[in-house]
Amino acid sequence: xxxxxxxxxxxxxxxxxxxxxxxxxxxxxxxxxxxxxxxxxxxxxxxxxxxxxxxxxxxxxxxxxxxxxxxxxxxxxxxxxxxxxxxxxxxxxxxxxxxxxxxxxxxxxxxxxxxxxxxxxxxxxxxxxxxxxxxxxxxxxxxxxxxxxxxxxxxxxxxxxxxxxxxxxxxxxxxxxxxxxxxxxxxxxxxxxxxxxxxxxxxxxxxxxxxxxxxxxxxxxxxxxxxxxxxxxxxxxxxxxxxxxxxxxxxxxxxxxxxxxxxxxxxxxxxxxxxxxxxxxxxxxxxxxxxxxxxxxxxxxxxxxxxxxxxxxxxxx
Amino acid sequence: xxxxxxxxxxxxxxxxxxxxxxxxxxxxxxxxxxxxxxxxxxxxxxxxxxxxxxxxxxxxxxxxxxxxxxxxxxxxxxxxxxxxxxxxxxxxxxxxxxxxxxxxxxxxxxxxxxxxxxxxxxxxxxxxxxxxxxxxxxxxxxxxxxxxxxxxxxxxxxxxxxxxxxxxxxxxxxxxxxxxxxxxxxxxxxxxxxxxxxxxxxxxxxxxxxxxxxxxxxxxxxxxxxxxxxxxxxxxxxxxxxxxxxxxxxxxxxxxxxxxxxxxxxxxxxxxxxxxxxxxxxxxxxxxxxxxxxxxxxxxxxxxxxxxxxxxxxxxxxxxxxxxxxxxxxxxxxxxxxxxxxxxxxxxxxxxxxxxxxxxxxxxxxxxxxxxxxxxxxxxxxxxxxxxxxxxx
Numbered sequence: 012x013x014x015x016x017x018x019x020x021x022x023x024x025x026x027x028x029x030x031x032x033x034x035x036x037x038x039x040x041x042x043x044x045x046x047x048x049x050x051x052x053x054x055x056x057x058x059x060x061x062x063x064x065x066x067x068x069x070x071x072x073x074x075x076x077x078x079x080x081x082x083x084x085x086x087x088x089x090x091x092x093x094x095x096x097x098x099x100x101x102x103x104x105x106x107x108x109x110x111x112x113x114x115x116x117x118x119x120x121x122x123x124x125x126x127x128x129x130x131x132x133x134x135x136x137x138x139x140x141x142x143x144x145x146x147x148x149x150x151x152x153x154x155x156x157x158x159x160x161x162x163x164x165x166x167x168x169x170x171x172x173x174x175x176x177x178x179x180x181x182x183x184x185x186x187x188x189x190x191x192x193x194x195x196x197x198x199x200x201x202x203x204x205x206x207x208x209x210x211x212x213x214x215x216x217x218x219x220x221x222x223x224x225x226x227x228x229x230x231x232x233x234x235x236x237x238x239x240x241x242x243x244x245x246x247x248x249x250x251x252x253x254x255x256x257x258x259x260x261x262x263x264x265x266x267x268x269x270x271x272x273x274x275x276x277x278x279x280x281x282x283x284x285x286x287x288x289x290x291x292x293x294x295x296x297x298x299x300x301x302x303x304x305x306x307x308x309x310x311x312x313x314x315x316x317x318x319x320x321x322x323x324x325x326x327x328x
Numbered sequence: 329x330x331x332x333x334x335x336x337x338x339x340x341x342x343x344x345x346x347x348x349x350x351x352x353x354x355x356x357x358x359x360x361x362x363x364x365x366x367x368x369x370x371x372x373x374x375x376x377x378x379x380x381x382x383x384x385x386x387x388x389x390x391x392x393x394x395x396x397x398x399x400x401x402x403x404x405x406x407x408x409x410x411x412x413x414x415x416x417x418x419x420x421x422x423x424x425x426x427x428x429x430x431x432x433x434x435x436x437x438x439x440x441x442x443x444x445x446x447x448x449x450x451x452x453x454x455x456x457x458x459x460x461x462x463x464x465x466x467x468x469x470x471x472x473x474x475x476x477x478x479x480x481x482x483x484x485x486x487x488x489x490x491x492x493x494x495x496x497x498x499x500x501x502x503x504x505x506x507x508x509x510x511x512x513x514x515x516x517x518x519x520x521x522x523x524x525x526x527x528x529x530x531x532x533x534x535x536x537x538x539x540x541x542x543x544x545x546x547x548x549x550x551x552x553x554x555x556x557x558x559x560x561x562x563x564x565x566x567x568x569x570x571x572x573x574x575x576x577x578x579x580x581x582x583x584x585x586x587x588x589x590x591x592x593x594x595x596x597x598x599x600x601x602x603x604x605x606x607x608x609x610x611x612x613x614x615x616x617x618x619x620x621x622x623x624x625x626x627x628x629x630x631x632x633x634x635x636x637x638x639x640x641x642x643x644x645x646x647x648x649x650x651x652x653x654x655x656x657x658x659x660x661x662x663x664x665x666x667x668x669x670x671x672x673x674x675x676x677x678x679x680x681x682x683x684x685x686x687x688x689x690x691x692x693x694x695x696x697x698x699x700x701x702x703x704x705x706x707x708x709x710x711x712x713x714x715x716x717x718x719x720x721x
Binding site for chain 1: 378387394397420535
């Protein structure tokens with residue numbers, strides 16, 4: 012059945028309640044709500060959350076914003092923790108310790124710090140072992156919870172508190188890690204890159220596929236941060252749109268190794284459109300720094316072409 | 329059932345009989361054999377356990393936490409650096425009040441790298457909120473594991489528990505052992521019925537909050553109270569265990585302590601050597617005794633102090649150096665207990681056996697000889713000593 016935004020909002024009340032303490036204009040709560048809405052109403056969920064903004068803002072003792080079961084243990088191990096929950100589920104189902112008719116889904120949330128960096132080993136292990144779970148990275152491109160330090164997901168030239176744009180070094184000097192492709196390298200049944208766009212259709216549909224595909228699945232979701240990126244809170248959805256229209260954050264899925272690009276802009280916008288509204292790239296627009304924008308554009312173009320090629324190659328086979 | 333098993337085999341057999349829901353483990357010498365033997369049980373379908381062959385010890389403990397929080401029984405095994413890598417999660421496991429059970433096969437923590445036995449791994453987590461039981465031989469490692477869940481899961485306790493045994497010395501030595509019938513173990517251990525757990529869809533729960541100034545102190549104090557409660561539970565479970573097997577366990581074992589004047593306090597396999605030496609000295613008319621600590625956490629300070637009150641001189645043997653210029657951890661705990669309970673007996677410390685250095689009966693005899701001198705005069709020249717090391721006394 013085609014996605015009907017209004018119907019979904021009516022039929023599936025949010026499993027992450029309001030009243031949490033995430034910032035206005037933060038991309039992450041909308042991502043979590045939409046992903047959880049993709050779970051069938053009758054199914055139970057165990058959420059595992061890495062330490063980060065989302066965890067400290069949604070589960071501050073004695074309050075929780077989560078209506079499903081939830082576990083947080085540390086920063087780098089949301090995947091390993093959830094793999095233990097999932098293993099217990101399997102064993103307890105087998106021995107009749109849990110009701111046969113009830114299904115539980117396992118979803119981990121981690122920011123880019125907890126996923127690309129400190130949690131990469133734990134994630135890789137859990138995915139390789141094939142636990143029946145979905146790992147969601149909400150990628151805001153820096154360690155936002157501790158105050159905007161660079162991560163390996165931070166784009167090149169971004170001004171962060173550990174890569175400040177200075178007189179000698181103009182921001183982060185390394186391009187971002189491509190985690191989605193690293194996860195594709197794990198030969199998972201379902202890997203997708205998405206974000207909250209328009210009426211959340213892309214995010215919702217990919218979440219549904221990931222949650223109801225057996226085995227270890229991975230979603231990489233761009234989740235802008237108004238504090239770290241420096242945009243007006245009301246511009247969240249516009250920033251998301253520009254990330255897609257410039258091909259900075261292409262929407263695609265990889266099903267059993269076959270690439271499918273979900274959206275190809277007919278008019279690919281220049282990268283300045285994405286960079287300009289964000290304070291973290293402000294220094295790139297100073298006279299004499301045109302080379303930085305050019306280099307950024309080249310990187311985006313190369314990666315986009317690579318994705319087009321991968322789609323072609325994997326669909327030929 | 330009489331058998332001949334190594335300490336690692338004994339631990340694996342105990343785990344088989346306990347049949348936990350999840351075992352998550354990572355290979356590390358000298359505990360590797362435990363998950364190895366156990367995965368054979370899994371592969372052959374002799375247990376119902378889901379075995380998670382994780383990519384690190386950090387993930388092993390994380391997965392155990394997840395599994396236990398989910399509502400299952402989770403077990404693991406590790407040594408030395410494996411435990412070091414778990415360290416962050418060790419504290420989180422106990423703070424979440426999850427009665428996970430671990431086999432810790434004691435080995436020297438790096439560095440430099442060494443794979444042999446000492447107790448530096450266990451001592452590194454002595455304040456983490458885990459119950460720590462020490463085992464002289466394969467029989468005790470097995471028996472302690474059979475008692476572990478009853479202690480850890482008790483509603484007055486709800487703390488994780490580690491059973492320690494000496495790497496290689498007992499983990500790889502084959503000795504006679506008396507095993508308990510499968511059915512009896514099953515009945516003794518019972519089923520795990522947590523009050524709240526993640527997989528209960530009728531009562532979803534959130535575990536592991538951000539816990540700030542308004543609450544953390546109370547939560548940590550509750551952990552501390554649980555550790556105090558564990559003392560009674562450990563003795564109650566030991567009493568039930570004795571009814572089933574005839575084997576008696578307390579906080580510590582007193583060997584020829586009734587009239588002992590010279591006492592050696594130690595843990596794990598060294599107790600065997602110390603008992604042998606005490607017997608030898610008894611033949612010469614020397615009143616030697618051994619106090620072997622089984623329960624190190626919670627620490628039975630008052631009970632140990634009382635057990636030592638009639639001695640004329642005491643030597644506490646630490647198989648881990650605290651590098652604090654004032655002796656090992658067991659020594660500090662024993663002497664602190666003696667001071668608080670007003671027991672004044674001359675007491676000295678020996679750090680010994682580091683990195684698997686052999687400790688022979690000759691070494692232990694030299695300790696008793698030192699004690700004899702101290703007992704005569706009551707004077708202690710140097711309380712912080714080393715045993716069997718070159719270039720230091």
